[in-house]
Every structure is written in C-alpha cells, then in structure tokens.
Amino acid sequence: MEQKRYGHFDDQHREYVITDPQTPWPWINYLGNEDFFSLISNTAGGYSFYKDAKFRRITRYRYNNVPMDNGGRYFYIKDGETVWNPGWKPCKTPLDFYECRHGMSYTRITGKKNGVEASVLFFVPLKKWCEVQKLTLKNESSETKSLKLFSFEEWCLWNAATDMENFQRNFSTGEVEIEGSTIYHKTEYRERRNHYAFYHVNAPIQGFDTDRETFVGLYNAFADPQAVMEGKPRNSHAHGWSPIASHYIEVTLKPGESKDFVFLLGYIENEQDEKFEAPQVINKKKAHALIAELDTTEKVDKAFAELCALWDNLLNIYKVKTGNDKLDRMVNIWNQYQCMVTFNFSRSASFFESGVGRGMGFRDSNQDLVGFVHQIPPRARQRIIDIASTQFPDGGCYHQYQPLTKRGNNDIGGGFNDDPCWLIFGTVAYIKETGDFSILDEMVPFDNQPGTEVTLFEHLKISMNHVIENLGPHLLPLIGRADWNDCLNLNCFSWDPNESFQTTENVSEGTKAESLMIAGLFVVTGKDYVALCKKLGKNDEAARMQQAVDAMIAAVKKDGWDGEWYLRAYDFYGRKIGSNENDEAKIFIESQGWCTMAEIGAEDGMVAKSLDSCKKYLECEHGMVLNNPAFSKYIYEYGEISSYPEGYKENAGIFCHNNPWVIIGETLAGRGNDAWAHYAKILPSYVEEKYQTLHKVEPYVNCQMVAGKDAFKPGEGKNSWLTGTAAWMWYTVSEFILGIKPDYDGIRIDPCLPETANDYTVNRKFRDAEYEITIHPNGAQKGVKSITLDGKPVEGTVIPYSAGKHVVEVTM
Ligand code: BGC
Numbered sequence: 001m002e003q004k005r006y007g008h009f010d011d012q013h014r015e016y017v018i019t020d021p022q023t024p025w026p027w028i029n030y031l032g033n034e035d036f037f038s039l040i041s042n043t044a045g046g047y048s049f050y051k052d053a054k055f056r057r058i059t060r061y062r063y064n065n066v067p068m069d070n071g072g073r074y075f076y077i078k079d080g081e082t083v084w085n086p087g088w089k090p091c092k093t094p095l096d097f098y099e100c101r102h103g104m105s106y107t108r109i110t111g112k113k114n115g116v117e118a119s120v121l122f123f124v125p126l127k128k129w130c131e132v133q134k135l136t137l138k139n140e141s142s143e144t145k146s147l148k149l150f151s152f153e154e155w156c157l158w159n160a161a162t163d164m165e166n167f168q169r170n171f172s173t174g175e176v177e178i179e180g181s182t183i184y185h186k187t188e189y190r191e192r193r194n195h196y197a198f199y200h201v202n203a204p205i206q207g208f209d210t211d212r213e214t215f216v217g218l219y220n221a222f223a224d225p226q227a228v229m230e231g232k233p234r235n236s237h238a239h240g241w242s243p244i245a246s247h248y249i250e251v252t253l254k255p256g257e258s259k260d261f262v263f264l265l266g267y268i269e270n271e272q273d274e275k276f277e278a279p280q281v282i283n284k285k286k287a288h289a290l291i292a293e294l295d296t297t298e299k300v301d302k303a304f305a306e307l308c309a310l311w312d313n314l315l316n317i318y319k320v321k322t323g324n325d326k327l328d329r330m331v332n333i334w335n336q337y338q339c340m341v342t343f344n345f346s347r348s349a350s351f352f353e354s355g356v357g358r359g360m361g362f363r364d365s366n367q368d369l370v371g372f373v374h375q376i377p378p379r380a381r382q383r384i385i386d387i388a389s390t391q392f393p394d395g396g397c398y399h400q401y402q403p404l405t406k407r408g409n410n411d412i413g414g415g416f417n418d419d420p421c422w423l424i425f426g427t428v429a430y431i432k433e434t435g436d437f438s439i440l441d442e443m444v445p446f447d448n449q450p451g452t453e454v455t456l457f458e459h460l461k462i463s464m465n466h467v468i469e470n471l472g473p474h475l476l477p478l479i480g481r482a483d484w485n486d487c488l489n490l491n492c493f494s495w496d497p498n499e500s501f502q503t504t505e506n507v508s509e510g511t512k513a514e515s516l517m518i519a520g521l522f523v524v525t526g527k528d529y530v531a532l533c534k535k536l537g538k539n540d541e542a543a544r545m546q547q548a549v550d551a552m553i554a555a556v557k558k559d560g561w562d563g564e565w566y567l568r569a570y571d572f573y574g575r576k577i578g579s580n581e582n583d584e585a586k587i588f589i590e591s592q593g594w595c596t597m598a599e600i601g602a603e604d605g606m607v608a609k610s611l612d613s614c615k616k617y618l619e620c621e622h623g624m625v626l627n628n629p630a631f632s633k634y635i636y637e638y639g640e641i642s643s644y645p646e647g648y649k650e651n652a653g654i655f656c657h658n659n660p661w662v663i664i665g666e667t668l669a670g671r672g673n674d675a676w677a678h679y680a681k682i683l684p685s686y687v688e689e690k691y692q693t694l695h696k697v698e699p700y701v702n703c704q705m706v707a708g709k710d711a712f713k714p715g716e717g718k719n720s721w722l723t724g725t726a727a728w729m730w731y732t733v734s735e736f737i738l739g740i741k742p743d744y745d746g747i748r749i750d751p752c753l754p755e756t757a758n759d760y761t762v763n764r765k766f767r768d769a770e771y772e773i774t775i776h777p778n779g780a781q782k783g784v785k786s787i788t789l790d791g792k793p794v795e796g797t798v799i800p801y802s803a804g805k806h807v808v809e810v811t812m
Pocket of ligand 1: 486650
C-alpha cells in the first residue's frame, strides 16, 4: 500500500510536525503535568479536566462520533464572507497553510487564509490550574484587515458520566455569570460544589454567548454556528440547557501588523464559607488573581519558558547519543514523554479511553512509574504510597482507584492475582533510583481506612505472601479473576452478553485455574524482594522467600513446561492452556516473557527454546502476537480472550506491552541481535518511516495494540498513548539494551546490543551524580570486559555511586 505522509519529526525542537489536518485518526497531545490537564488533537479537538477525567470534567466532549473528534477549543475567524479555523476544523475551510506542532506538554497550531496567519499556542503553565491559549493574528497581506473573531468552549457539567446521560436534570441546572471579558461556569455551585471554571480573554470584547442553542442554532453544527455565520454575537445568558463560552472580538490589522490575545480556561476552588461574594454571586477573588498572573504576552511567554525549562531538565537525566536518529529521538524525547503521560493518566483519558470508565490501575500504575521514576522521584514515591493504600489486609488489592479521591473502585473490586507482585516491582525501582530506603518505613493503611496502618515493607511482605497463600494443584499461582491478561477469565463461565468478564467470577469455588505468567512474575519480583531483604539485614525473611522462589521455579520446571515453550495456564478443571495439545492458542507470549525474564530452566535450555519458539510462532512483520494460532471461536471456559475476532486485542493481536518482556528475556540470554530485531519492530520511529497510513494512530508514541498476523489488516494500530508499553519500552532500552541499570549501590552496566552497534555515549544523572558513560561494543552482543571510572579500573559491572561528575569507559 502506498504510504502517504502526514508529518515528520523535528528533533531539534522536540516536536512532531503535522502538515495535513486530515490524519488517518486524530493525532493528539497532552497538556499539563499535574492537577490540570487537557487532551488536544491536531485540529484543536479534545477537552480539559482537573485531576480526574470523570469527576472534574471542565469541558464537554463527544466520543466516537460522526464526524470524528467533535468539540474542542475553537477559534472562528470571519474575514469578509469567509469563515475559517486555524486548525481547519470544525469549518473545514481549505487553508492556504496548516501546521500542528505537538511538543513536550504544548501544542502549536497555525493556519493561514487569505493573507491572515492565525497561530495558537496551547499549554498548561506549571503549578497553575488553567489552559493558556495564546492566539497570534498576523496580517500578511498588503491591505488592512477587519476580522471578526469568535472563541468557543462548551462546558461539561462536571461529572462526565452524568453529563452524558442525565439530561432530564442537566437541562435545568446550567448556570453562568459574565463579568467583563470573563465567562464563569458555576453549575451546581449553589449547592455542594466548591468549584467553578472560567474562560477569559485579555482584551475588551464586543459581545459574547453562553447558550449553545442561541450561538450554534438548533439545526446548525460546530461547522456553521449561526452567530458566527452572521457575524453577530447574541449576548446570550445560559439558564439551563447547554452552557458554553464564546467571546466576540473585532480585530483590525494593518498590513504587517500582528496582535496577541491570551485566552485562559481556568478552574477555581473556594473554601465552603468563602463561596459567594454576594447572594448567588460567586467569589471571583482567586479567578482574578489567576488571570492577573497571565494577562500579558510577556507573562505568558515567561510561563511557557518555564515549562520548556522543566522539559530540558527532565530530558537531561538520561540522554543517549548513538548516531541512529530513530533510536535517539525515541530514547531522548518521545518514549520519556509518553512515560510521563502514562504516569499521569494510567488508563483513564485518551481518544480510546473515555475518562469515565477507568481510573488508575493497581498493576498499571506500578508499571508506569518504572518508566517515570528517574524523572520526578518524589511523585513516584507518593504514587507508591497511594497505590499501597488501596491494598487489602490479605495482600489482595483493588484493581483500580479514582485519582480524585484515591479510593479503591468498588465497581471492579479486586481478585486479580498478579496485582500484589507489581507493588514490589514499583517500589524496588524507586529505591534503586533514589537510594531512599525510608519509603519502606512509611505507615500505609489498608483500603484507606485510618487506624489500619502498617509499614510499606509490611505491604510488600503480604504481597508476596498473597501469591504463596493462593497456590493451585500444581503449586502454581491461582489466577483469580485474571492475571496481567485481563481477558483470560478462567473463573468466569458466561453466556450472558450483559455480564462483565472481569467482575463475574461465577465458578471460582474449587478452581484449579493457575497462571504461569504470575509464576514468572513471582520469581522475578521474589528475587528482587529477597535481595531487598538482604540489603535490609532481614536474613530470615530473605531465606523464607528464597525457598518460596525456589519452589516456584521447581513447580514451573515440573508442570509448566510444554517441551518447546512454557505453558500459559491451567484452566478451571486443571487442563492445559497454551500447549501443543491445544487446537488453538498453543503458545502465549506472557509466560514466555516472564519465565525467560525469570531465567527459569535456563541451565536446561528452556529459556533458549522458549525464545526460539517466540520467533517461530509469534513473530510477524509488525511485532510478536499474543498467542498463536488465534482463537477462532468463543470458549466458554476462557472468557473475554476468545471473544475477539482473530488478530485483535488479547486474541493474537500484537499487544505491544508484552513484547518487551520477551526482549528482556533475549537480553538476559545475551541474544542482542534478536532483542534488537524485536525492539525495532515496535519502535514508533521505525513504524513512522514505513507505515503512516496503515498504522493509523500517532506515529510518535506506542499504542497498546497493533493488529496481528491473523487480523484483517495486520499492522493497524489502536489504543494509542495510555499503555504500559511506554514504561516497558523505556525500561527495556535504557536498562537492558543500552545497559544502564540503577542499583542500590550504584549503576550496573550490562548492555546487550546487535553486533552492528557502534560506540555510544549515555549521559545519566543519578541521585547527586552525573555520569558520562561511553560504551565500546566492539561487535559483541553481550559481556562487559572492563570498566574504568574517572580513569581507574572498576571491579565487576557496578560503578559505585558517589556524588559529582564522572567519566566512565566501558569495553565489551
Ligand atoms: C489493561 C492492563 C492489562 C492489559 C492486558 C490493558 O488494557 O490496562 O491492566 O494488563 O490490558 O489485558
């Protein structure tokens, strides 16, 4: 298929530049680093929220709609009879020039039409609860231009779920106030809410609208709002129905002249006894203060410079120079950026996740923080405490929690038996990065109940115990509702399409369903736990858990090996899953990944055979599929996994998240060529070059799933942005391929590279030190021969930590 291009990387500015607005799918970006967030597409679609995309939605969005990506922050420019938008949508008036630059927490969209350039910079200033939209209008023609400018935002009535469904109430509750150039949204503020939002512009306005029907017209659309088409605002005041915010400004520009307008979408909270300044009139003190901080171009430019400086610092922590642009740009820019985004949002809000359904995942967030911990360790620390606070006293955990309340989510509950292990994974990564063992002494409650606090270390211990207290007939871990694969539901036998596979556990009594994925995960995290205990001088505990790890290894070797690969599971009745004996889905990727990472049976050739089988049965042009052959029919005893058509999602899709597990297995086995080949297949910059149209979703980040070899359209991507793939790609490339691995006492250096790798340098800030590490591979795939630290030889592969600047040379 001819692959049309829609954009390109601009590494110098750390941007992806989109040059055609009609991308194969909206290509989005995220604004905001803490508290206030926005999603923005390449045509300015998307929405904003404060902390929680479900409970504090500020602007409204229509998901999965026709046309796609409907609603956003729109500027309409009426120049004579022509009405156009800088981002092309929603009017879709053909532009003379269009460009969208997605950068690090900002987006700049520029359009030109009939001699006028309109450029909008969107970002959320650090530590502020607002989105800035700096619009610059420039007259590039030789005549004076008289333009009519309309802004547009649509308010969401806070709870994004009820906003979508409870119209019988909503159509009567909407309330606004207008003061000067600011439109305030105060729905439900009269009762229990202590927050409101506003939309402001730093210029006098000549009109406004706050009622959608009046502005748009009941039978018109965002593409042709009546007020704009007629060039006349209505000065409407919303009472119920659907409140919006639109400013109207008349702009005259002489030839060559340009003007800036700073629009601010803000969010304010007031103390209960300070909510009103007069009966029914909201207290605007904080809004005025926020506006005053950002009411000039100079102030906005300064705030933008601060945001860019933050990213300079963040991206200076780990920087590689290999000479391969495609690798360097992913490692130095986009992979790290995506890790920040997944850390912030878990799986809540994207163009595939509505923000209404899921909050923060227990397992997801623990994995996400491994991709992020080097960037802002204190935030990772807080996250670990938040996650652990949703654990139950028996070591099980809420599968998800809500970011605003930090409370476990009762809709889904617990019972996913891999969850506890991930707490070890996240915590160990945090301590290795920071050397901060004090986190283990933090007092952390169960299920957020005050009075139940025990130390975080105790939480880790009961996490491990939860696995060994829940073993099945083969002494392998019971799977519970599911393990990492949410769709392998071995205790849910369902013929009712209205039942959720995840929360229905109708046959758990007497279950024999066991997971080899959890077995491998337990061995990996168990070894980490044992090492941690030894480090803490808890030798009895280390010995106790070492025994459990050894027993698990023995159980896998005895009952978890199928001859050429590791089994995937035993079902409710104790029958094999992921075995040559099965008709379909004979081999699964998850257990190959985790058991090879755990190096189970390496001495007997099991690891090498498993990795070879991945190449033989799972690998295809676009990556490794999850299982092979795909399920061709629904299997009542297996659950959701077999509900998908062949090649999609958990039924033989390329679930990018788990490819890195096998890649790490390859690196531990020293197979650098194979590791690299697998890695490059799902590395966005390689995909970008080859498959922009086919791949469909954003070419600068990983997506959760790429259609597998059995699918109708292999190579087509879905569910971009919010996926554990980001953290795993980072962990894999930074620690296992490039081989720079934080450890308790320093940095372990152990690369695993393709034979073709050239010399490369990594600049790594680590605690209070800065290392410049140059690796000379000399054609080796693995094996460090010698290391010097500041010119002196080092024993072994760990460079001992000491503050200050250091130069390291590594010969392989
Ligand atoms: C979930 C993960 C899960 C994966 C595989 C994702 O959508 O967020 O928690 O491990 O699917 O089922």
